[in-house]
Amino acid sequence: MKALIVTRHGGAEVIEAQERPLPEPGPGEVRVRVTHVGLNHLDVWVRRGVPGHPFPLPLIPGSDIVGVREDTGERVAIAPATWCGSCARCDEGRQDLCRRYSIRGEGQDGGCCEAVVVKEGALLPIGDLPPERAAALPLSLLTAWHLLATRAGVRPGQRVLVQGGAGGVGSLAIQVARVLGARVVASASTSEKRALCVQLGAEAAFTYDDVVKGTKGWSGDGVDVVIDSSGAATWKDSLRVLRWGGTYATCGATAGHAVELDLRALFFKQLTLVGGTMGGPAEMRIAWDAVRCGAIVPVVDRVLPMDKIGEAHAAIEGREVAGKVVLES
Numbered sequence: 414m415k416a417l418i419v420t421r422h423g424g425a426e427v428i429e430a431q432e433r434p435l436p437e438p439g440p441g442e443v444r445v446r447v448t449h450v451g452l453n454h455l456d457v458w459v460r461r462g463v464p465g466h467p468f469p470l471p472l473i474p475g476s477d478i479v480g481v482r483e484d485t486g487e488r489v490a491i492a493p494a495t496w497c498g499s500c501a502r503c504d505e506g507r508q509d510l511c512r513r514y515s516i517r518g519e520g521q522d523g524g525c526c527e528a529v530v531v532k533e534g535a536l537l538p539i540g541d542l543p544p545e546r547a548a549a550l551p552l553s554l555l556t557a558w559h560l561l562a563t564r565a566g567v568r569p570g571q572r573v574l575v576q577g578g579a580g581g582v583g584s585l586a587i588q589v590a591r592v593l594g595a596r597v598v599a600s601a602s603t604s605e606k607r608a609l610c611v612q613l614g615a616e617a618a619f620t621y622d623d624v625v626k627g628t629k630g631w632s633g634d635g636v637d638v639v640i641d642s643s644g645a646a647t648w649k650d651s652l653r654v655l656r657w658g659g660t661y662a663t664c665g666a667t668a669g670h671a672v673e674l675d676l677r678a679l680f681f682k683q684l685t686l687v688g689g690t691m692g693g694p695a696e697m698r699i700a701w702d703a704v705r706c707g708a709i710v711p712v713v714d715r716v717l718p719m720d721k722i723g724e725a726h727a728a729i730e731g732r733e734v735a736g737k738v739v740l741e742s
């Protein structure tokens with residue numbers, strides 16, 4: 414079969430089309446013909462490389478896979494990670510902390526190819542959801558759900574700021590916060606992106622320059638939770654808008670990973686800092702139910718043919734996109 418391969422770290426030219434053997438399903442496994450792959454910022458990290466973090470190159474990229482089951486013809490999405498299933502962490506239902514937790518397209522081959530073989534338990538039925546929209550969901554949705562529901566413990570009536578509310582995770586974080594009963598505001602760079610945040614359920618959306626003033630004006634004494642995946646660029650403002658006892662929750666550092674922390678703010682304001690990455694199968698099922706009942710809507714910026722993956726990466730790196738870029742085979 415034809416597959417896209419990240420051959421080494423570098424620019425878009427390191428992704429090459431190559432031939433690979435068609436994978437054969439074993440017991441309890443299903444072969445899925447890939448029709449759509451949603452891209453994430455993770456795809457850019459895998460291609461560029463991250464100092465101190467080894468990736469198993471050469472690698473087929475693509476974490477969010479949608480296709481057709483060969484055995485039944487049903488359209489399905491595929492849960493974006495695997496784990497060992499037999500360690501203490503897996504036994505206690507915290508598969509996200511399993512030392513063998515592995516994301517498709519990062520720690521193992523992903524979906525930018527003609528077909529993949531997965532365990533039957535990894536399949537997520539998509540029903541009537543258009544496949545290109547289903548491909549915009551699994552990884553970002555799981556990340557947003559785990560961070561808000563499990564790590565930050567967002568409760569009904571709480572006030573939440575989503576920094577970068579038009580991004581892949583941000584656009585879902587706004588909706589997850591609403592599903593959990595919270596009130597939401599967001600930040601975004603352009604007026605189109607801010608309009609999207611409001612359309613997704615934010616009560617207001619601010620520029621990055623106005624986010625502190627706007628959020629304080631909206632909330633009075635600050636927000637209970639800030640969700641931030643851009644890191645250093647927004648860190649100071651994110652802490653500034655938290656009310657006493659508030660929680661800063663991060664799931665990424667796309668705009669810088671090293672920050673300065675004044676510990677006095679942490680203890681005087683009794684703040685909590687939490688991090689989250691991905692999540693477990695129970696969270697994936699619960700979040701997927703919210704999609705299937707229409708409470709969470711995926712945002713697709715554009716759909717490109719699979720061989721335009723370089724163009725897709727450039728759009729993500731140039732921060733041109735609102736929502737997700739999806740590749741179609």
Ligand SMILES: [Zn+2]
Binds near residue numbers: 499501502511512
């Ligand atoms: Zn395990």
